[in-house]
Amino acid sequence: MEDLYREAIIRRYQTPSNRREIDGANAEGFSQNPLCGDEIRIRARVTDDLIEDAGFAARGCSISQASADMMADAIRGKTLAEVAELADSFRQLMTEEVETVPPALEELAVLRSVKKFPVRIKCALLPWDTLRAALDARS
């Protein structure tokens, strides 16, 4: 069981640092996982091409919330192009065998433990899909 619930995941879930409102947020995405009814809202403040800050509000399981919390840290200070690339890399990380992990995803790589539990992969990806929707809606 410790395979799925690594300490790093539980810590992020129980004491998130990005479960908060974002001042001057100008990008917002909302998603629902129809399978479990989980809901997540991602908000970000984007200036020019840069994600200055991001946070989330959610009703969800430990996997989706830990993923959201780590994601907010990983994308802060990155350009939109970099974030799009990270989103692709994270999806690859979660669905394929990947040799090298991009430095920005080092912490998120812990979520690979979820791969043994296929129904939960969607939980890990939900925040990233929501982020993409938020940024797409903006442009």
Add this chain to the structure above:
Amino acid sequence: MSMTDLRTRKADFPILQREVNGKPLVYLDSAATSQKPRVVLDALDDYYQRYNANVHRGIYRLAEEATAGYEGARKKIADFIGASEPAEVIFVRNTTEAINLVAYSWGRANIKAGDEIVLTEMEHHSNLIPWIMLAEQTGAVLRHIPFSLETGELDMDAARKLITDRTKLVSFVHMSNVLGTINPAVELADLAHAHGALVLIDGAQSVPHLGVQVADLHCDFLAFSGHKMLGPTGIGVLWAPRKILEEMPPFMGGGEMIAQVFLDRATYNEIPWKFEAGTPNIADAIGWGVAVDYLAGIGMADIRAHEIELTEYAIERLSEETDVTLFGPRDARKKGGVVAFNLGDVHSHDVAAVLDNEGVCIRVGHHCCQPMMRKLDIAGTARASFYLYNDNEDIDRLVTALASVRRIFG
């Protein structure tokens, strides 16, 4: 039912002998689907090995045997629910299809703009969506009887106000798949009839557990599934009285459901075949018939009594845990063998994942009842549900496994 009897019953179900993650399987998800006794599995095998043929057409021994098996199953199920004749038992895929059959056939012939359909707030999506779709197409209005957050029971005062002369149909779940609540079917049906409305009962949870007799329910339609009552998946029933079925137009068109066919017109077969277009699910109907024999052999009253004991024990054990929140009626006599709960603020999917590691299978999430979850203001619940093959030890294993959840999320 004595414990000795129970142990024998458990042995009848091959799947209950398996291990998960090195631990003996504890199956507490019969409200989603039940396990199958060996006699049902053998009946499926026997059909395919010895007398697989299409029904109602072939002029040879195998086809006669297949037809006798299929129609024999219909009679067994008719007897099981106390239908006045087998022709009132229409085979469909499942409860959902039975409700859709009514919505498409009866609904499109009888519902027009402004007519009202009364449902409840505790419906499974299968008894919400067909009516939402019908209302979208016809302009009918949907009304919902609320339930009490405290008791998990329907507000009958509200029901008396919501059911009026504008009401054309009252459709409700007999036993909630989440709260376990057993709704006052007769009271609701009589109320509906007093206003000239018809009554559909979703019996997916009640028929497998309560010993339902259609005459006792005062309803006009009863929908239920085989797989929740020891039968195979892919087979269910819509029951309705002959008069109503004969007045209804066919649902799906094709072979079997016809009398005479011309290039541009057709006349239709008698009930029940009028509603059974195409080759039916022969094997699974036969398997379900055997399941019904098995249930009748034990006796539905004994099964119900056993499940009340299990539910009482589960409520008692879970109530001792201070971080467990229970949903639905606390009186096991007022509910079916279903106990929904949450553990602290741990998400139900996290609870289920840890329990699975301990070999305990429960259902979690919204249970296809999103409007109910919204009303309860929760994302979902964990749910343990019982059947004749469960015992107190299964519930002990569940409670013990909750400690593992606390270890990780505490």
